[in-house]
Amino acid sequence: MAQEAVAETGGRPLPAPGIYDEMVAADGSIRPHYARLQSRIDTLTHEDLAERQRTLERFFLLQGITFTVYGAESTTERIIPTDLLPRIIPASEWATIEAGLTQRLRALNMFLADIYSEQQILMDGVVPRELVLGAPSYRREMQNLYVPNKAYVNVCGSDLIRQPDGEFVVLEDNLRVPSGVSYMLANREAAKRTFPGTFRAMGVRPVDRYPDLLLATLKSMTADWRPNPQVVVMTPGVYNSAYFEHAYLARLMGAPLVEGRDLVVHDNHVYMRTTTGLRRVDVIYRRVDDDFIDPLTFRRDSGLGVAGLFNAYRAGNVVICNAPGTGVADDKAVYAYVPHIIRYYLGEEPILHNVETYLCREPAQLSHVLANLDKLVVKAVGESGGYGMLIGPHATQKQREEFAAKLKANPDNYIAQPTINLSTAPCIIGTELEPRHVDLRPFVLSGEKIVVTPGALTRVALTKGSLVVNSSQGGGSKDTWVLSDDKRSARL
């Protein structure tokens, strides 16, 4: 029997139990939407693949698709590790993702419009008042401020993961200044070069329109009073790790890339300093966090922002995208209420589910969390980037006890989720193909209307067995192919 199984899978090992593999089904067969890519890979030797991988890395380095690593001795630039093999998503699954993300962002924009005006949802007790108004990311300054189209979140990059049963669920919403879209576009360029024939034959949906769609979205934010608005991209500067992306988007949109020092506010209008004098700015796609955009309104010690910018915004003379204060809707505790938020505003059942989340503020859920600390991941609500976190299964008994004490002392500050095995996708590791854990970050634009780009950044945990996909912690990325027609792509 065992020999037969090996023959069927062509010598490939079966995916580990309890893990969904994007390419190989549990019985060892290749999933139909991967068949064509698999047969192309079979014609290449491992050395060919490794060679192509090197060419790709060289290309990224030349293009300056890099992030800066600051060391004690010297400052170096590294490319984001990029894997050559695309991750493929069938049209039928994408349809669900697209509908789900659109629904979710519609509801979240309505939620933000509500809590920054009438606060009906808080009056109705659907979301606890203190949870929203007490969150550090809640911006009192945004109260009753007019936001065109009620589109608070113009660019959203939610993180999805695939559960062992194959269902995509939302792990977190990124509604502040999500990044990574330039890697989606650069990875696509690279994948087209590497597998042109397969790409053509599969009917992959294009992502290249993202910059035009972004520009159109930004322009739609002033369309009702400025016919030909001046859009700029605002960056913290060349030393920011995402600088490449800021410059890349500015170049592809044809919008000036400005820093805070290039802008001046006069009489509640925003101007940029040009060689021929001052020129009016209408829309700022800012890649600077809320805290730093205006030292007069937010953090006083910020040198990155523009003094008076927020007043100009309040006066309606400039639009800041994303709107300040959107972070309150991607807060980890508010996250747990997103399904309720969707039902409340839209009267619909959520299409994409959340990861099961326990709110420690609820006494019943807290006791469940305390009883199951060895199985759960506990996260502090206000923190991000893996700080203030307990990964139960990997922690010692002593760490768990210490954390339990913190939980009891300040339960409001914590949520807990079960540890989830992300799905895996094949990657080129050295000269071998090996499965690695991946997530999925699609990009959704919202201005006058909501547009989901048919593609995504697939982040890869390159360390074997690791579930951490963040690029700051050894994560990489790969191209994501969304198919236009499942039947066509399966045909060989």
Add this chain to the structure above:
Amino acid sequence: MMLARVADSLYWMGRYVERAEHLCRLSDVMLTATLDRTEAASQVARIAMGSVGDWDESRAADPYEAAVGLVLDRDDPASVFTSLARARENARQVRDQITTETWERLNVLFLRMTSPDAAESFGDGSSVFLHDTIADLHMFKGAADATMAHGEGWRFLLIGVYLERAQLIARLLEVCFGDPKRRAVTDHFALTSLLRMACALEPYLRVYTADLQPRYILEFLLFDDDFPRSLRFCTAQMETHLRGVSRHFEEDAGQVSPERLAGRLRARLQYADMDELASTGAHALLTTVAGECAKIHEAIYNTFVAYPLEMRLPA
């Protein structure tokens, strides 16, 4: 219309690129010349080092070490390494304004210069290393010319290139012919090397044939209308490009605009007379060139980059 900061970056990118190219050429000529151990060869080394402001005799006595410093020294603010690093840093600041083709050329240069093998490949064959670097710099300029829109940004880049070039050539001439108290350069070998440092040997020969006279060389590098490194040519280019960028701009009261300064300098070079120069020496004219270039630089700043806001606020 472009951001003031962007214009500034493009201008400095041009200056640094030109500086890097000139330093590579100086180093190459110096190293090739000093393969012979003659007095003329030492004179060439002194000219090269003198023109970068280093009059330390011991440095000129060890041309190889001096060249390593000029090219690879990471701590020297005037080395090729630093110039290229800064040119690229400026390019990164304005990455959205320059074409990918142009950026790639500069990035290749930077990657070669910062690679851990740079010192080794310079040691293995300095001539090949410098030749390749110069060739890549030419490709950078070619890519900029062939792929960038010939608008304001490109003009600021070229203003930087020509201003820097004028200053570098003026300094080279000053070292050779400026000071009447110093022994004038008359040796045939030294004169050939001087022309090579200005990348002028072949164009000079086509005009004056192989008759190498200090007077002709001075005339060629100062006044030739067509040679791209003559001071007259550089100044004319500066004036053209400055006029190109300041179309929409009115002169602020009490300020002389940079294109008027450039025009004045061009006129000075246009009507200067070789006989007059022969009697008074080149020093006065070269000093004027250096001084006017500094003024043009300052005027560019006051006009385009660091202007006072009060004057530009909308009414």
